[in-house]
Amino acid sequence: MTFCFKPFLIFCSLFWIVSCKSQSTISANEEKNSPIINDTTFVNLKDYSPDFVYDMKYATTDNFLKAKVYDCAACFLRLKTVEALLEANKKFITKGYKIKIFDCYRPLDIQKKMWEIVPNPEYVANPAKGSIHNRGGAVDITLVNSNGNELDMGTSFDYFGVEASHKYLNVSEEVKANRELLKKIMNKNGFNSFDSEWWHYNLRSALKEKVSNFKWDCN
Numbered sequence: 001m002t003f004c005f006k007p008f009l010i011f012c013s014l015f016w017i018v019s020c021k022s023q024s025t026i027s028a029n030e031e032k033n034s035p036i037i038n039d040t041t042f043v044n045l046k047d048y049s050p051d052f053v054y055d056m057k058y059a060t061t062d063n064f065l066k067a068k069v070y071d072c073a074a075c076f077l078r079l080k081t082v083e084a085l086l087e088a089n090k091k092f093i094t095k096g097y098k099i100k101i102f103d104c105y106r107p108l109d110i111q112k113k114m115w116e117i118v119p120n121p122e123y124v125a126n127p128a129k130g131s132i133h134n135r136g137g138a139v140d141i142t143l144v145n146s147n148g149n150e151l152d153m154g155t156s157f158d159y160f161g162v163e164a165s166h167k168y169l170n171v172s173e174e175v176k177a178n179r180e181l182l183k184k185i186m187n188k189n190g191f192n193s194f195d196s197e198w199w200h201y202n203l204r205s206a207l208k209e210k211v212s213n214f215k216w217d218c219n
């Protein structure tokens with residue numbers, strides 16, 4: 001037995017040493033030569049399409065915090081969220097509309113500030129668990145027509161009341177149709193709606209991504 005086993009062991013050890021060495025060399029070269037972008041990498045939406053309208057509310061004082069909590073306006077998301085959003089926007093454009101964006105990725109520290117002001121999980125995710133915004137998988141959006149005017153969705157963005165809910169049916173037929181249009185196309189492109197906020201959409205495949213707290217560069 002010993003006689004048969006020894007050469008095999010030597011062969012295995014040699015194989016292990018060679019394969020470890022080659023693996024570490026490959027990954028070092030990859031890192032050196034190209035930034036590794038995969039579908040969970042955070043990217044800036046504006047680098048992927050000129051066809052969105054931006055009104056990044058938390059880079060202004062026009063929000064429920066009454067404070068400018070982002071140093072500058074930008075829409076960062078995981079690449080897979082961007083890709084799904086591009087597909088949805090293409091569909092809206094064929095119908096004469098465009099997506100207008102209010103919020104995208106949100107650092108966890110900002111989530112904590114929001115929770116201090118509105119500690120109600122119907123409207124703000126508890127930072128202990130983290131929001132899908134903190135995971136780069138959520139967007140707050142509406143639609144604009146070809147003149148750039150927002151469609152009537154019944155309430156303003158971040159209106160914290162039952163009137164903003166998909167379940168609240170005491171709205172005009174026009175509002176109902178506008179919310180339905182937004183929801184139908186977002187659903188078809190991989191997003192879930194959120195009952196209490198007509199403007200909020202979560203990418204289904206991003207629900208379990210890691211929470212992040214990086215701040216984007218404003219230069």
Ligand SMILES: [Zn+2]
Nearest residue numbers: 138139140200
């Ligand atoms: Zn949201």
